[in-house]
Amino acid sequence: MDQLRETLKGHQLRTTTCREDVLSTFITKKNALSHGDLEGALGENYDRVTIYRTLKTFLEKGIIHKVLDDEGLRYALCSHSCSEEKHQHDHIHFKCSECGETNCIENLHIPAVQLPMGYQAQNFNLLIQGTCPKCS
C-alpha cells in the first residue's frame, strides 16, 4: 500500500485516496480498464469527473497509456516506468473476443515494417484480436 504512495510521489503527484484507489485497481486487475470500469469499481466513492481527471493526470505523467479497440477507449499501466518526457511508444495489445478483456503483451517487439517511400514512422501500435489462454 505504501508502494502506491511511492509511485505517485515518483511522478510528482500528491497522494489522494482517489489516486491511490485508481492506481491500485490498475495493479490488481491487470487488464486494460475503461473509465466505466473504474466508475463501476469505485463509483460510489468518487465523482465521475474526478476519475476522468485522475486518468488524464496519470496519462500526462506517463503512468498509464491509452489502449484502443473497436469498442472504445481503455487505459493500461505503462510497463517500464515512463515519465512525462520519455514514453515507451510501441505497444502490442491483445483483445479476447470471448471474455472481452484487453491485455498488454510485454517483452515482445513489433517486427519491422517496410513502409512505402516518404513515410516516417514514430511509433507503432498493434492490436491483435483472438482468443486468450483463459478462454481457449
Add this chain to the structure above:
Amino acid sequence: MDQLRETLKGHQLRTTTCREDVLSTFITKKNALSHGDLEGALGENYDRVTIYRTLKTFLEKGIIHKVLDDEGLRYALCSHSCSEEKHQHDHIHFKCSECGETNCIENLHIPAVQLPMGYQAQNFNLLIQGTCPKCS
C-alpha cells in the same frame, strides 16, 4: 456515378442519394473519415442520424471498416471487396501527426508475431503514427 449504384446493389442495398453521396465521399477523399467529417461534407443535405445509420449499414455490409487512433473513430473503404461474411481482417493504418490524416496502407503484410503460449490470433490491426509523404 453509375459505379456507385453498382457497388450498393452488389451489397444488396437500395440506392439512395445519401448512400451514394457518402460512398462517393469515401472514394474521392481517400483517407479515413469520421462521422463528423461526413457531416461537414454533406451535413446540409442529410440528417446526422441518417449519416450514422448509413455508416452502420456500410459496416455491416463490409463496404467500410473501422479505423481507430487516439483521437477517435473513423471509417475507411475496404480495399478488396469484403462481403457480409468474408472480411479482410488485417489492416495497417498510418496516421500523420502533422496533417492528422489517416490512410490505409495497402499491399503490405503485417509480419508474423510470436505470441506467448495459449494466445490464438484471429486478426491484426497495426496503427503507425508519424509523418506522411505530403508533410515530410
Add this chain to the structure above:
DNA sequence: AATCCACTTGCAACAGAGTTGCAAAATATT
C-alpha cells in the same frame, strides 16, 4: 499542531457522440 498556499475534489452545467421510436417519404416490384 496550527497556518498557509497550491492542488484536488465535487457539483452543476455543458458539449459531443451515438442510439431509439415513430410517422412520413422514397425505393423497388408488380
Add this chain to the structure above:
DNA sequence: AATATTTTGCAACTCTGTTGCAAGTGGATT
C-alpha cells in the same frame, strides 16, 4: 399506378467526456 418494404427526418434520449468555480485537502513550513 399501386403496393409492400426500406429508408429518412425529427424529437428525445443516453453515454462519454469537458469546463468553471467554490469548498475541501495535502503537505511543507513555522
